[in-house]
Amino acid sequence: MRHSRESHSGDVPEFLSTGNQMAVLRDLLGTLKGLVEMATYIQTVDIGHFATADEREALTREALTREVRRGLTARPRSLSPWMFYDAERSRLFERITTLPEYYPTRTERAILAGHADAIIAAAHCDRSLPLRLVELGAGTASKTRILLEAALRVSDDVAYVPVDVCPDALELACQNIASALPEVRLQPIVRNYVTHPLQLESFDGSTLALYIGTSIGNFSPQEAELILRNLCSQLQTGDALLLGTDMVKDRRTLLAAYDDNDGITAAFNLNILHRLNRELGANFDAACFRHRALWNSIESRIEMHLESTQEQHVSIEHVDLDVHLTRRETIHTENSYKFTDQRIRTQLEEVGLAIRGAWKDSRGWYTLTLGCLR
Ligand code: AVJ
Numbered sequence: 322m323r324h325s326r327e328s329h330s331g332d333v334p335e336f337l338s339t340g341n342q343m344a345v346l347r348d349l350l351g352t353l354k355g356l357v358e359m360a361t362y363i364q365t366v367d368i369g370h371f372a373t374a375d376e377r378e379a380l381t382r383e384a385l386t387r388e389v390r391r392g393l394t395a396r397p398r399s400l401s402p403w404m405f406y407d408a409e410r411s412r413l414f415e416r417i418t419t420l421p422e423y424y425p426t427r428t429e430r431a432i433l434a435g436h437a438d439a440i441i442a443a444a445h446c447d448r449s450l451p452l453r454l455v456e457l458g459a460g461t462a463s464k465t466r467i468l469l470e471a472a473l474r475v476s477d478d479v480a481y482v483p484v485d486v487c488p489d490a491l492e493l494a495c496q497n498i499a500s501a502l503p504e505v506r507l508q509p510i511v512r513n514y515v516t517h518p519l520q521l522e523s524f525d526g527s528t529l530a531l532y533i534g535t536s537i538g539n540f541s542p543q544e545a546e547l548i549l550r551n552l553c554s555q556l557q558t559g560d561a562l563l564l565g566t567d568m569v570k571d572r573r574t575l576l577a578a579y580d581d582n583d584g585i586t587a588a589f590n591l592n593i594l595h596r597l598n599r600e601l602g603a604n605f606d607a608a609c610f611r612h613r614a615l616w617n618s619i620e621s622r623i624e625m626h627l628e629s630t631q632e633q634h635v636s637i638e639h640v641d642l643d644v645h646l647t648r649r650e651t652i653h654t655e656n657s658y659k660f661t662d663q664r665i666r667t668q669l670e671e672v673g674l675a676i677r678g679a680w681k682d683s684r685g686w687y688t689l690t691l692g693c694l695r
Contacts, residue, residue, distance in 0.1 A: 378579040386589065388404045398653065402654060403539055424686060427602050428687040429687055437467045440468065441468065444691060445476065446559070451526030452526060452527055453526060454531060455484065455555075457530070461490055462483055464534070467568065469691050479505050481507055497508050537564065537658070539657065549672045561694070567686070568681075579614035594626070604635060610629055612628075621661075625656075629652075632645075678690070
């Protein structure tokens with residue numbers, strides 16, 4: 322198999338320049354140790370370069386195995402959420418986005434619908450130049466369409482580069498955009514932008530990078546900085562980034578969004594265990610765990626955990642791992658950071674972006690911020 326399992330003490334500049342060196346699994350433990358207690362071990366696994374579904378599957382399983390061994394032997398135990406997106410998890414997330422309690426998606430969509438023209442005008446100053454929109458974690462691109470329509474109102478040369486780890490989602494995104502907006506030039510990239518920094522073709526025009534959907538909230542401030550730094554390394558002076566962030570608000574609203582009445586978020590969380598049973602030969606009994614959502618005000622994040630309701634032993638056959646869980650012991654499965662204006666400013670300025678505009682809903686629950694590369 323074309324990868325090594327060597328673990329380097331990751332240093333940031335090296336990570337930034339890994340570029341196309343596939344075949345390297347590298348974590349950033351050295352960089353992040355001590356900074357985050359739920360270390361997201363950033364592994365470089367370039368799924369996009371592995372042509373066949375079989376190879377992709379083998380690599381995914383390898384990465385999963387590694388993550389499970391790391392996370393379930395650590396204390397407190399944890400599993401990184403972005404490692405677990407598969408068709409079922411994506412489907413459950415799509416359902417979450419329609420729940421009455423889960424306001425971020427519809428709030429962001431409303432802001433886009435109200436301000437797409439202003440956002441495009443602020444990002445695309447020289448209208449004579451072609452415009453390229455590059456979206457990290459594009460998913461099915463349902464909200465992006467609003468921005469692309471606005472882009473087409475000011476330019477007849479618009480390209481869209483959706484980047485996603487999931488080829489099926491990307492396919493759907495391209496079909497949706499191609500049928501609704503055939504004028505847009507599509508250049509999809511299958512890539513896990515977390516584990517493998519994006520490399521864009523040079524472009525004679527202006528680029529607007531999109532990192533929306535509050536996806537950045539899954540990452541600690543340090544990890545988010547790395548992701549943004551990698552992205553900005555692909556931009557030129559004057560190019561822009563549109564960042565979508567969910568804001569700090571009252572605790573009850575936040576908690577309800579991550580612990581809905583229909584139990585969809587619980588199912589989304591417990592899905593990790595089913596996946597481990599299915600793919601790694603584990604024998605988790607999901608009925609012996611419960612979904613917990615907490616608001617950590619010090620870290621400014623919602624945390625999701627799976628709490629063991631009883632003392633139990635679980636074995637994960639393909640990882641050759643036995644886990645003993647005490648009653649009430651938890652596995653930390655997700656963080657969703659919530660932002661303040663100050664936090665957004667810091668996050669953008671530290672990677673060289675100057676704020677050019679910010680758009681919010683009337684309640685101030687969500688913000689779209691446009692930063693320009695200095
Ligand atoms: C996909 C990271 C934006 O944090 O709100 C939703 C994921 N997890 N409910 C979020 C999620 C549980 C979501 N993001």
